[in-house]
Amino acid sequence: MRIRGEHRAPRWAHVCVWLFVCAAIATTDASAQRLSIQGDRFAVDGVPRFLTFMTMFGAMGAPNVAADLHLVRTLGFDGVRVWPNLDTGPQLVASDGSLRPAELARLRFILDQAKLEHLIVDVTFTYEHTPGLDAAHERIAVMAAANELRSYDNILFDLQNERNVQDRRFMSEGNVASIASGVRSVDAARIIVASNSPVDPPEYAADFTARLGLDATAYHEPRVSNWYQLPIVQSVINAMRANGRPAYMQESMTTRDDLYFYPSHDRAEYFLQAIAYAKLSGAAGWCFHTDAAVDYRKGPAFLEDRLKADPEPEWAFVNSLKPKIVLQTANGRNFLVAEGGGGAGVRADRTAASPGNWGVFGIEALSGGPVISGDKVALTTPDGAHYLQATGGGGSSLRAEGKSVGSWETFRIEKAGGGVIHDGDAVTLRANDSPWYVAAEGGGGGTTNVGSSSAASWETFRIFFVTPHSTDAASDRSAGAPAKREGG
């Protein structure tokens, strides 16, 4: 007969378990994404970053939302835009303004999964989707949500989607202000916006945001045929930024819509240009507007299959966010190559005819978003385990031995005239803030170094993207520089 409690674990074991649990919680919190605002930029964990979102309006009804969010993160998005009250359900808000408990738990689960994936969530409220819900009761609901979600640092609130459209979405400025003050009273730290549609110009959205003391200007860009081109994007963002707050391009042109016709929306090219020009123009964030994750009551159960169902623009666009490139040397014949695929030296003697992928590098703008001239970037090696590294921070060799991104693994990419880095552009890579440029000795065919203090032909490389990319013409194809594309 066992004595009661005979095989209970000793007290020290309980202490260990609790220490483990506490450590796990601390680890989760430490690695969470904390969204904040620095001037006219969003910042994540204190570091300013251009944020790339994707619409997941129907996340509440996604049967595999954890897998979906993991995919979103893996593809390179920084966040998602969720409508917890979408009428495809389950809906968070009841007509009396109360939060439905099961649906609140569902929203918490989504936010927890997003936190695990280091994703930011734009929680957008849509009071028009609950029949009979008026602005006064919506205020109660949003305040309750603010209270319930106070512990989440990785979210922002859009108090009402397209509140300026004169239909059931409409919410007066006074009502928005009332909800905003209510949220502030519950959670002063919550980042809040209220989105405006292009029925009003961006200047209106900026003024509205400033008048109400909202944290960022959330605007849905004009649905015109050239919406993605630099002059349009630039003029919109310039107007949005006039209030000194972050310009959040919250809804790009939709990729498809059952009800309305939209122009210039059926190829990834439009969206690739739009996001790049948004970052170039100083936007704080941009959202890919697809309906792939709107209504999970029909279609595939996994977001991956839903995106793949549309090779253009969805699948092509979402596979462009973590670009892979090859770097062609000035002789036009050779490419940089990481010996062994990484973990060793870097040479410049790959050719266009060489089989294998040791010349294919990942490139990431450390400030987020597409790569722009002047960005600090990190380059990953084909083995997926290393980064290109300027030994000593420059003035020495180029290696492929970095295990994480530090100052030695940071390069500044530049091109003559500045602007978006396009396929085929001639670029230089400078070691962080040093004067040292990456060079292919002899212009290619041999070794490399980071020992040149001026940028001439040996320090100039043609960059070619091997992942989906904009076909917008390279802006500076200068004479004398290599232009032929092949290899890697």
Add this chain to the structure above:
Amino acid sequence: MPIRGLASIAAVLVCAACGGSGTPSTPSTPPTTTPPAATTPALTITFTDNPVPYKTTGCNGSTPQGWYTDARVQETAGVAFIPKTLTQKLDGVVADSLAESYASRFGACAGGMFDPALIPPKGAVCAVVGICSATQTASTYQLQISGTDLSGQVLTFTSPLLQLSPR
């Protein structure tokens, strides 16, 4: 003939005479002999696929079409080899389009280690080899690795012909 060569032949003849042709009167277990240690590295080069089919995907980052397969270079004599240069040929002619270094072409075999300056005794190195092209019409590929042994003796090892299947 150099004196060294004559001496070798004499040694072989003497050895043959010693062996005799008669049957020993008393059966006995032959003495265990240890073969003389090799002093020269020997590389054996093999291809995973030979002939290698033309493929339309996966050759390199931006030219998906081509012929490619894995090559393994195995040192078999138990003597280290110092690789210096790699030469790649198409239809027996050195291919300028494949002019690249041994160090950037070869690496570790699965589960192994790689030192670009040395193939250790009984060691092996591996690479993807072939040619990526949508237009090339070659029918054979071959590689040569030149280098030295530890004493500086220059050696060149040539692979078998890799047959490139018609497109």
